[in-house]
Amino acid sequence: MCCRIGDWLNYGEQKYGEMYSQALDATEYEYGTLANNKFLASKFEFSRRRENLSHAHHAEVASLEPEEASNKPLQVDQDAPF
Secondary structure: OHHHHHHHHHHHHHHHOOOOHHHHHHOOOOHHHHHHHHHHHHHOOHHHOOOOOOHHHHHHHOOOOHHHHHHHHHHHHHHOOO
16 A cells, blocks of 8 residues: 555646645555655556555665565565465
8 A cells, every 4th residue: 555655746746746635645654654655656667566565565665776675575585384
């Protein structure tokens, strides 16, 4: 869900110049949560997102280069206990 909200914020900023004011009114999220979601959505294009990984997993690898970040979640997938 985090990336969907982040995508919405990125779209609104690009299309209308708005970033957070309407999102703060329309959701129960605080500014910091919205900012984090927006950042993660900008770091991971749709094809690189892993729905089975948490927001925390994506945040953990967000500072890595795209190739390195793409490999890191795969290791987490393989180690998952399910």
